[in-house]
Amino acid sequence: MRILQIIDSLNAGGAERMAVNYANALASKVTFSGLAATRTEGQLRQDINNDVGYLYLYKKKTIDLKSIFRLRKFIKNNKVEIVHAHGSSFFIAVLVKLTLPRIKIFWHDHYGPRTKESKFENKTLIAASLFFHSIFAVSLQLEEWNKKNTWCKKVSFIPNFTKEKKDYQGTTLLKGTDGKRIVFLANLKNPKNHILILKSFLELGLKDQDWSLHLIGKDYNDTYSQSIKDFIYSNSLQNAIHLYGQKDDIANILSQATIGVLSSTDEGFPVTLLEYGLAGIAVVSTNVGYCAEIIKNETSGLLFDPENILQTKTQLLKMVENQSLRDKVVEELKQTIFDNYTEEKVINQLLLLYKK
Template identity: 25%
Template sequence: MNILHIISAPASGGAEVYVKDLAKCLASQGHNLHIAFLSNASDVGRDPVYEENFLNDLKSSGVNIYIIGNETRKKPWLGMLRIKRYISDHNIDICHTHLAFGIIFTALSSVPVVYTHHSMEPRWGKLLYQVFNRLVDEYVGISNKCAKALESYTMRNINTIPNAVSEDKFIGYKRIRSPNDIINIVMVGRISEQKDYMNMLIALTLLDEKLKNKLKVRIAGEGAPVLKSQLIGFIENNGMENIVDFVGVKTNIPEFLYQADVFLMSSAWEGLPIALTEAAVSGLPCIVTDVGGCAEVIENSKNGIVVPPKNSKALADAIIHLINQPKLIEEYSRNAIQSSTQYSISKSAKLHLDLYSSILSK
């Protein structure tokens, strides 16, 4: 099967990593995979070194790469012409887009189109979703809650295919957590309003000094310099320089997670973050906010605590509850590893192939 995915840029976002792993898995099964990126990393202020490693990983796995061009954001007709030409030149059987621009770009093409919505937010008005309905053959939601939200926007039946991760990346990077005197907490995600790191920082100020001195919080991700400066200012004003550390982009997330005792997520909104599924696969106990499909991961894995978003007191209470019960950390960790196969990229690949085949057989 000749499959074209359309995604935003070769960057460190969850959707991008998921599509990369999915494409590599399908390519290893003998399918011809193509990924068209709307932009280069530099066009959208992302890390060029990460982009180079990202693209080299795809090339070495036999995945074809195409850059549509950042200018098509303002000139969508160029994107339509370029995608039409690419589909024709490469005999594409099915186009799977992970952003709305990709739907628009397929308007002049005749191949079936699948659209995966990676968020809970509608992003577009009802009128535009009616236009999308004429162009999209099948919709996919990355969690049950995301699927229900997308159904309310489109009034169409939605396929649910949960986010997944490559099992191979975690070979040698799984373990049952048994915490020591210092509890290493990690967070993974772009420094943005969505991740609501300030919620986490305020929660830390609510802990007593004895407990704070037992914690180390490391945050992996790139992001807006102004927001990062504000967060660092809060850290300094509250004397938490020895507790919280921004470590930048990590190219080996499984290794980064392996070194930790607890995964923490303080997001204000989500779809189903890849970082959370990676944390579960690695065997990490998790504390997450109840946004998007995050509670579904915790419920399925029985590996953590769910708290309301934008509630620093609830987040602080969850940290206290978990840190004061080392046996609970061990129990959650064991549960996470035992249930990790449900997030296998090979399982996700099969579900996608079944969907593609059902569309092409119509």
């Protein structure tokens, strides 16, 4: 097989990480594995392996004829059979297919909030789905939504995966006390719901117990991130809550943490939970999307309703105060990941779906 992954950007995000992961993993499994970034390069560019064919399209507008024909030429030159489009990159994939009907488009839906959206809000996607050969969804809820709302009849759930990184090279040093660091790995934007964790941290008085909170993710310098900064400043938490921006040494950062949190109001399949698990840190997570399938409450982590601050505080405090619970959930989550979400298991499943 000759397969091309397409993604709009290579900034650090769940869909972007998975596009790179798939391209890298398939390079040793198929005749050709490529990756095309349409609009923006980013920090994940450096993670693309040398044996992956790479193309940057410099796409500047919705319908950019130069980008379309640049992509078409790359597909023809490399005899690509399968175009695996992630997220909103389905649009350029369909435009190329109109000029090159032989290619098969496999669209990958990573967008958890879609399950709360209407057909009208997704009218372009639904029209485009007439040209999809198959749809992959990263959660059972997204699988159901696509089966119900799109024209594509082949819809399959496929989990995300991540690889264990044993070398913790990097320059980022987390502030705070060893053994008392809570890390929150997510870009500063909706629906990541950072303010819930900040309020819980404040109201539990964790600063006074020498705990610290570390926010790792892209700062868009908008009203969302400003509300976080205002909250930290107005509550005199500058010495306890720290913002680091976008970082590329995630394994190094997680090796310095004790607890990992995620508080999104909507999710698909957050790779962050797998990264926490492989890094050996205890997880306190929202229960939306596929999170409750990855994290079994009281067994491999603790779950909470992101609309319920009392429940969030209860679960966070329980993890902070109970070392034996932390040790137990870390081991259980690692085993869950090794049993279900390794590169080998997911790529074998993906290849079977391609072949179908």
